[in-house]
Amino acid sequence: VVIEVPYIFLQTVLFVLITYPAIGFYVSFYKVFWYFYTIFCTLLYYNYFGMMLVSLTPTYQVAAVFASFAYTMFNLFAGFLITGPQIPVWWRWCYWICPVTWSLRGMLSSLYGDIHKEITVYGQQTMISAFLENYYGYRYDQLYIVAIMLLAFPLIFTCIFACAIAKLNFQRR
Numbered sequence: 402v403v404i405e406v407p408y409i410f411l412q413t414v415l416f417v418l419i420t421y422p423a424i425g426f427y428v429s430f431y432k433v434f435w436y437f438y439t440i441f442c443t444l445l446y447y448n449y450f451g452m453m454l455v456s457l458t459p460t461y462q463v464a465a466v467f468a469s470f471a472y473t474m475f476n477l478f479a480g481f482l483i484t485g486p487q488i489p490v491w492w493r494w495c496y497w498i499c500p501v502t503w504s505l506r507g508m509l510s511s512l513y514g515d516i517h518k519e520i521t522v523y524g525q526q527t528m529i530s531a532f533l534e535n536y537y538g539y540r541y542d543q544l545y546i547v548a549i550m551l552l553a554f555p556l557i558f559t560c561i562f563a564c565a566i567a568k569l570n571f572q573r574r
Contacts (some may be wrong), residue, residue, distance in 0.1 A: 402559050405448055411439040426512055435511030435544070442551035443504045449558035450500075456565035475501045485538045500554040506539050507547040514541030 449466060458464040476482065478492070479501035488496050490570050496502055516529045522536075533539040564571060 402449070402452070402562065406445070409441065409444045409448060413437060413444060416440055427516070431513055437547065439504055439507040439511070439551060441508075442555060443500075445555040446500050446551075446558055448559075449555050449562060453558045453562040453565065456562050456569065459571040475499055478502065479505055480507055480537065484536060500550075503547055503550040503554070506537075507544070507551055509533055509537065510539045510541050510544055510547065513540065514539060514544075 414437075417433070417440060421433060421436055426436065450471070451464075454464040454471070455461055458467060468520055469541050474495070478488070478495040478499040480488070480499075485493070485496050485502070509512055510533065513529050518529055519526050520532065521527075522527055522532055527535075530541060533541075
């Protein structure tokens, strides 16, 4: 598990060096750090999620089937296609446990949550920060919760992977 961290760190450094200036985000150490942290944790939890699925299933083909289902659910409940406030109340728990939700929340809140520039949305003038809060439910002052959750998902997936590798043995007949 630990051997993956340097590789993912290097991937994140290269990704941030290429994409941050290419996209044209606001340049400040704080925003670059949050971008780096969000991408790093996102790559970690995707990697450890795959390792966890492989350790929990008898073959990698079964793991691939579960992964495709899980990635579909991640995209559906991430809060981007259907925003968090618009998801029905009885499905909102899926929104809160979806790791991609926290990646999007961290990315958009940290990069745009403190910008008070006026934009036109649906024919009305609003500030970028107010739009993020009203439409997506992303609040800039909750970035500390995002940081904890983005760290929690790789740790949870790693612990499940470690337990599954130690306890499950699919080679028994």
